[in-house]
Amino acid sequence: MAAMVRWIRKAQKEQIPTPIVAALLHYQFVTIHPYYDGNGRTARLLATFILQRDGYDLNGFFSMEEHHARNLEKYYVSLSVHDHHNYYSGRANADLSSWVSYFVELLARVFDQAKKEVVKSSKTSMRVEPDKLRQLDHRARVVLSLFAETDRLTSAKIASSLGLSTRMVRVLLKKWVEDGWLIVADQSNRGRAYILSAIYRQFIGNLPIE
Numbered sequence: 001m002a003a004m005v006r007w008i009r010k011a012q013k014e015q016i017p018t019p020i021v022a023a024l025l026h027y028q029f030v031t032i033h034p035y036y037d038g039n040g041r042t043a044r045l046l047a048t049f050i051l052q053r054d055g056y057d058l059n060g061f062f063s064m065e066e067h068h069a070r071n072l073e074k075y076y077v078s079l080s081v082h083d084h085h086n087y088y089s090g091r092a093n094a095d096l097s098s099w100v101s102y103f104v105e106l107l108a109r110v111f112d113q114a115k116k117e118v119v120k121s122s123k124t125s126m127r128v129e130p131d132k133l134r135q136l137d138h139r140a141r142v143v144l145s146l147f148a149e150t151d152r153l154t155s156a157k158i159a160s161s162l163g164l165s166t167r168m169v170r171v172l173l174k175k176w177v178e179d180g181w182l183i184v185a186d187q188s189n190r191g192r193a194y195i196l197s198a199i200y201r202q203f204i205g206n207l208p209i210e
Contacts, residue, residue: 004025018055019056029042058111065164136181140181153194
């Protein structure tokens with residue numbers, strides 16, 4: 001782990017492209033496997049942090065969890081560049097070309113998608129959005145749009161719509177409740193559901209979402 005951190009600092013000084021650094025950090029952390037559980041989630045979080053730190057931030061449009069989850073099989077296959085999972089059995093010296101290609105191509109697609117959405121939005125509507133709407137990132141807007149068809153949503157429905165794990169969605173829901181635009185309608189763990197706060201109900205039907 002210490003060697004990995006030293007390499008990241010060296011890579012920054014040598015101005016190695018940030019997407020390459022993030023891809024290699026992701027792979028190396030998973031390969032070192034320092035924790036009993038949660039290594040993949042932590043690796044994706046660290047890669048996202050490196051990207052955002054160096055300017056690759058799309059203000060909610062980009063999520064490692066979300067885009068990897070859309071094709072988990074390809075994600076895991078790309079990571080499987082060596083027959084052995086152990087760091088000391090050759091995996092640390094494997095050819096990472098296929099993994100880096102997967103990572104960089106995914107990042108390029110995400111930025112291209114964001115560009116298309118921005119261009120489409122600028123062409124279809126020049127109206128100024130209310131402050132309350134501007135506070136919502138892309139994922140929050142997707143969830144808000146779901147209320148056009150129902151009065152309440154479960155965490156499972158939200159996770160399915162966003163393509164995220166239920167664990168990550170629980171984190172988002174906690175924040176959204178704290179932000180005040182979602183309200184817990186059912187406190188039970190099994191049937192927990194969420195409704196819109198009164199001030200956000202007025203926006204239903206007027207939110208442009210793909």
